[in-house]
Amino acid sequence: xxxxxxxxxxxxxxxxxxxxxxxxxxxxxxxxxxxxxxxxxxxxxxxxxxxxxxxxxxxxxxxxxxxxxxxxxxxxxxxxxxxxxxxxxxxxxxxxxxxxxxxxxxxxxxxxxxxxxxxxxxxxxxxxxxxxxxxxxxxxxxxxxxxxxx
Amino acid sequence: xxxxxxxxxxxxxxxxxxxxxxxxxxxxxxxxxxxxxxxxxxxxxxxxxxxxxxxxxxxxxxxxxxxxxxxxxxxxxxxxxxxxxxxxxxxxxxxxxxxxxxxxxxxxxxxxxxxxxxxxxxxxxxxxxxxxxxxxxxxxxxxxxxxxxxxxxxxxxxxxxxxxxxxxxxxxxxxxxxxxxxxxxxxxxxxxxxxxxxxxxxxxxxxxxxxxxxxxxxxxxxxxxxxxxxxxxxxxxxxxxxxxxxxxxxxxxxxxxxxxxxxxxxxxxxxxxxxxxxxxxxxxxxxxxxxxxxxxxxxxxxxxxxxxxxxxxxxxxxxxxxxxxxxxxxxxxxxxxxxxxxxxxxxxxxxxx
Amino acid sequence: xxxxxxxxxxxxxxxxxxxxxxxxxxxxxxxxxxxxxxxxxxxxxxxxxxxxxxxxxxxxxxxxxxxxxxxxxxxxxxxxxxxxxxxxxxxxxxxxxxxxxxxxxxxxxxxxxxxxxxxxxxxxxxxxxxxxxxxxxxxxxxxxxxxxxxxxxxxxxxxxxxxxxxxxxxxxxxxxxxxxxxxxxxxxxxxxxxxxxxxxxxxxxxxxxxxxxxxxxxxxxxxxxxxxxxxxxxxxxxxxxxxxxxxxxxxxxxxxxxxxxxxxxxxxxxxxxxxxxxxxxxxxxxxxxxxxxxxxxxxxxxxxxxxxxxxxxxxxx
Ligand code: SF4
Ligand code: SF4
Ligand code: SF4
Ligand code: SF4
Numbered sequence: 001x002x003x004x005x006x007x008x009x010x011x012x013x014x015x016x017x018x019x020x021x022x023x024x025x026x027x028x029x030x031x032x033x034x035x036x037x038x039x040x041x042x043x044x045x046x047x048x049x050x051x052x053x054x055x056x057x058x059x060x061x062x063x064x065x066x067x068x069x070x071x072x073x074x075x076x077x078x079x080x081x082x083x084x085x086x087x088x089x090x091x092x093x094x095x096x097x098x099x100x101x102x103x104x105x106x107x108x109x110x111x112x113x114x115x116x117x118x119x120x121x122x123x124x125x126x127x128x129x130x131x132x133x134x135x136x137x138x139x140x141x142x143x144x145x146x147x148x149x150x
Numbered sequence: 151x152x153x154x155x156x157x158x159x160x161x162x163x164x165x166x167x168x169x170x171x172x173x174x175x176x177x178x179x180x181x182x183x184x185x186x187x188x189x190x191x192x193x194x195x196x197x198x199x200x201x202x203x204x205x206x207x208x209x210x211x212x213x214x215x216x217x218x219x220x221x222x223x224x225x226x227x228x229x230x231x232x233x234x235x236x237x238x239x240x241x242x243x244x245x246x247x248x249x250x251x252x253x254x255x256x257x258x259x260x261x262x263x264x265x266x267x268x269x270x271x272x273x274x275x276x277x278x279x280x281x282x283x284x285x286x287x288x289x290x291x292x293x294x295x296x297x298x299x300x301x302x303x304x305x306x307x308x309x310x311x312x313x314x315x316x317x318x319x320x321x322x323x324x325x326x327x328x329x330x331x332x333x334x335x336x337x338x339x340x341x342x343x344x345x346x347x348x349x350x351x352x353x354x355x356x357x358x359x360x361x362x363x364x365x366x367x368x369x370x371x372x373x374x375x376x377x378x379x380x381x382x383x384x385x386x387x388x389x390x391x392x393x394x395x396x397x398x399x400x401x402x403x404x405x406x407x408x409x410x411x412x413x414x415x416x417x418x419x420x421x422x423x424x425x426x427x428x429x430x431x432x433x434x435x436x437x438x439x440x441x442x443x444x445x446x447x448x449x450x451x452x453x454x455x456x457x458x459x460x461x462x463x464x465x466x467x468x469x470x471x472x473x474x475x476x477x478x479x480x481x482x483x484x485x486x487x488x489x490x491x492x493x494x495x496x497x498x499x500x501x502x503x
Numbered sequence: 504x505x506x507x508x509x510x511x512x513x514x515x516x517x518x519x520x521x522x523x524x525x526x527x528x529x530x531x532x533x534x535x536x537x538x539x540x541x542x543x544x545x546x547x548x549x550x551x552x553x554x555x556x557x558x559x560x561x562x563x564x565x566x567x568x569x570x571x572x573x574x575x576x577x578x579x580x581x582x583x584x585x586x587x588x589x590x591x592x593x594x595x596x597x598x599x600x601x602x603x604x605x606x607x608x609x610x611x612x613x614x615x616x617x618x619x620x621x622x623x624x625x626x627x628x629x630x631x632x633x634x635x636x637x638x639x640x641x642x643x644x645x646x647x648x649x650x651x652x653x654x655x656x657x658x659x660x661x662x663x664x665x666x667x668x669x670x671x672x673x674x675x676x677x678x679x680x681x682x683x684x685x686x687x688x689x690x691x692x693x694x695x696x697x698x699x700x701x702x703x704x705x706x707x708x709x710x711x712x713x714x715x716x717x718x719x720x721x722x723x724x725x726x727x728x729x730x731x732x733x734x735x736x737x738x739x740x741x742x743x744x745x746x747x748x749x750x751x752x753x754x755x756x757x758x759x760x761x762x763x764x765x766x767x768x769x770x771x772x773x774x775x776x777x778x779x780x781x782x783x784x785x786x787x788x789x790x791x792x793x794x795x796x797x798x799x800x801x802x803x804x805x806x807x808x809x810x811x812x813x814x815x816x817x818x819x820x
Contacts, residue, residue: 055749056734059742072809082807086790089814090756090804093785097688097778098749099696106819124819136696138742185705187614188772204618207770208707217707217739298531298620394537396561399709400770416736427737430709434723485715485768486537486557487530 004035004123004130009063011129013040013122014049016081019070022112024122032119035126038066045069046107047080051091058100059138064129067107068121074111081109103128104135152339154347154354155328161343162202162326166194168343169250178249180213182206191251202253202321205297207483209258209406210251214282215265217403218427221278221413225421246281250338254290257300257477259314260307261406262288264464264473268409271468278426287334290315292358293365299478301369301491307475309365310358320354327354369476369491377461378500388450391493394486395432397449401480401488402430402456407473410436431455453493461494504601506551509573509667513546516597516665521568523599526555532624532633533609537562551667552626553644556606558762561717563591571597575606576671577651579660580760580795581717587798588758590720600663602671605644605652607631610772612647616640651763651776654680661796681784687777699745705771706744712775713751715768718758726750752778757786757803760795789813 015021021042027034043049046069054065067088069081088107095102106125110118157165170179180191182205183198191210192198222242229235251258266283269276293300293309302308312318316335320327327350330336347354381387402408412429416422429436432453437446446452464473474490481489513523522539527548529536535555540546551573559572560581574582582598585591612621612633619635626632629644645653658671687695710727713719726734727747735746751765752775759779766776786792790803790813 051753052734052750055753056746059746059749079807082809083804085811085814086804086807087756089789089811090782090785091753092817093789094752094756094782096692097695097781098699098745099692099694101692103820106817108817121819128820138700138745140738140740140742186702186772187610188705190705190771207772218737296620297618393539394562396711396714396768398711398714398768399707400711400768403707403709404770412737414730414737416738425736425738427739433710433728435728481530483711483770485711485764485770487534489530 004037004126006130009037009126009129009134010061011037011039011064011066011126012057012062013038013066013068014043014046014053015040015067016046016048016069016076017042017044018076019074019112020046020068020110020118023068023110023114023118026112026115027118027122028115030115032115034119034122037063037126037129038122045075045077045080046084046088047075047077047082049084049088051087054088054091054105055095058095058104058135061135061137062104063132063135064104064106064125066121066125067105068110068118069107071109071111074109101132101135103132152336152346153330154351155339155341155344156325156347156350157328157344158325162200165341165343166200166252168341169252169338170194172248172341178247179252180210180249181252182210194252200253202291203294205255205257205293205300205477205479207479208404209261209477209479210254211258211261211265211406213249213251214262214286215269215279215409218425219278221424221426223421223423227420244278244281246285249282249286250289251286252289253319254288254315255293255477256290256309256311256314257302257307257475258406259288259290260302260311260475261477263314264407264471264475265409267468267471287316287338288314289317289319289328289335289338292318292320292354292361294321294361296365296368297478297482299481299489299491300365300476301478302476303362303365304370304373304491305472305474305476306372309361318358320357322350322353322357325350327351329354373495373498375498377494377497381497381500382454382458382462385450387497388454389448391496392448392450392453395449395453395488396485397432397434397452398485399428399430399433400483400485401490402432403428404479404483406475406477406479407460431459453488457490457493457497460490461497504551504553504555504603505668506549509551509599509601510546510549512599512665512667513540513549513571514543516571516599517543517546519569520571520597522566523571523573524559524562525549525573525599526551526557526559531621533607533612533621551601553604553606553631553648554609554624554626556609556649556767558715558717558764560585560762561715561764563596563717564720565722569595569597571599573599573601573667574660574663575601575603576655576657576660577603577760577762578717579662580657581762582795583662583798584718584758584760584795584802587795587800588802593798597665598660598663600660600666602659602666602668603652603655604628604658604671605648605655607644607647608649608767611649612642615642615647649763649767650683650774651761654683656680662798681780681787684777684781684784687781700741702773703741703744703748706748706773707771708739708744708747709770711768711770712765712773715764716751716755717762717764718755718760719751721754748775748778751775752782755779756782757790757792757805758794759783 075081177193181194183192189206225239269279316332318329460473526535527538623634
């Protein structure tokens, strides 16, 4: 059961294998109540998250995207999350330029033991996405844009 | 039966609107419109600004032969009778609404005639193309003046060429004369917005003649000389000619006669579609084989194919016809101003570029 | 832009290289074209004027020869960036720098003369006089200059082995370099979205922008086209067009030298360089980094700091 009221939305989560995925697992094992809108994709490291993964999800209908990795200094591969931080910060600042609400994309750090922090992050993010509502779709048909021209 | 009709200047929009309500579904009268400072063919919608004073950057070929189209779509589902079996829902309906291209140029219409052969004069005529072709009426505007790069009369087309259109529309002093050239054209002339045109026929003929003369004076008569075979097969010639080419798709995608396509399947979980989309012989991927080998890896070879297809191979297949309408779009649209006209002239002369 | 000086330099340089890339007369006075000089008798055909817009450095990565290249300020940054990323070798290029007062946007000129065919053009210090069959028009260079030139910080090449002309100072102070981007950012989210959807709607996915871009080095392996990896379909739909432009912009993060070629090359007149300029503005703010200034720099996306002074942790709200 979702803890957030209303229709379930599509939120994609990219979680690193070593910390955040473990954190999500800890939250689950501890039976913390969490919203169910999130669809988790496990990646080896937050450094594996190409900013274009996020963009592709947002353009093609995701209502929110959450990326989470190990805290700085804790990366399993020592510096993957440092690269991720630069790329994702660049993306966060770029998205609004093309009219995508930057609030729909959040990146953060959660360790394997932080079940509580994970629960908070997911709940807060999901609540925010519900407030924002479904993402305005990017037309997938070829006809001229009525919406824009009107 | 009316064979010609007249429209006063300033009433273009009225006619477009009147035709729009006639087209089976609205939004199927396609007009060259200003979009920013670019002219492209678009459905005539409220708020669009038709622009006839210069040729559109891209041709209207997409109306009949869209840049991408779904040939069919499918969805897998469980057989309710037998859970072990999967059934397929297939949708292969072809949509082909009545469509009018309003304000094409003769080179645009010629382009469609050139593509027609490829999709109809074959053992497997193409139902998708032909269904739309059948439903499309082409209203062509006599070109008021040549643009940079135009060379239509050199390839047997011309600013007042009528053979590929349904209606010819010619701008005269205070209005336009419309001439029906086919049955589809006749139907257009019945539109009540149009007046009788008899009184203006003579003047229109003069304007058409003058437009043709002027073009011939500027770029020359039809050049029937064959290309020099030795030069055509000279690697050095093509390497020099292609030196600055960037290998993009602007020339082919803007060309009214290019018709090469690719077919790709897209599937997500339990549903998918087969897509046909334009392809371009100037792209490296065009001839890339599954083995990884590419018989046309060099841009010189790709340029040879583009020009060869239009000026040699197409004619070998279809009666010596040139598959270029001389519209000049590939020249104007090319980021490095590659001039197909001068490359072909050099090939015919037998000289190096 | 001193053509005599340039020819003189080319004459001295030519014996020591395989090819010199410069400009020659082209389609019309607004469209000179790149030319590849390999013998002294071709030197006289060289031209140099504000209509010479192409970034000739774009040819460098694919030419496996010793090459001399004519570059203006922004394009010299391209050479620097290419060397910096190891895409070309410094010892294989001779850089012929041309201090620049700004180049034309052919599109702006054509708009100003109602798209009449150009018969002739003459260039003065701050104006261009364009002759058509019907009229002669004098246009102030500032009114018809490429957008990139209006905020250019480096009109004199940042790297050159030979300089054809006197140094030119930037006319725009540093604060104003990103004023156009700030203005665009001042619009609402909906306005920005509508703007780009309308622009991208026109895109025909011809990839002229990508192929003209000197820093787009994936070439044949661009993920907008490959099936493996399979990033996008070949559908000509808005989401796919948008995706393609996001690929170009994001792959250029911290690498774009603002030469404006992508935008100039686009036959549909889509202002795609703006996307990259926005990212550059953020790169400068976040990391104090400008692409193509020093060969020894590292692009900001290829490196990191353990403590990032400018990146703060984001709150969800
Ligand atoms: S090849 Fe060029 S000039 Fe010929 S029809 Fe195509 S676009 Fe026009
Ligand atoms: S548009 Fe020009 S640069 Fe692009 S492939 Fe065609 S000829 Fe080459
Ligand atoms: S993205 Fe555009 S402005 Fe930047 S380097 Fe490439 S072509 Fe030049
Ligand atoms: S050059 Fe223009 S039309 Fe072609 S792909 Fe780039 S943005 Fe699209």
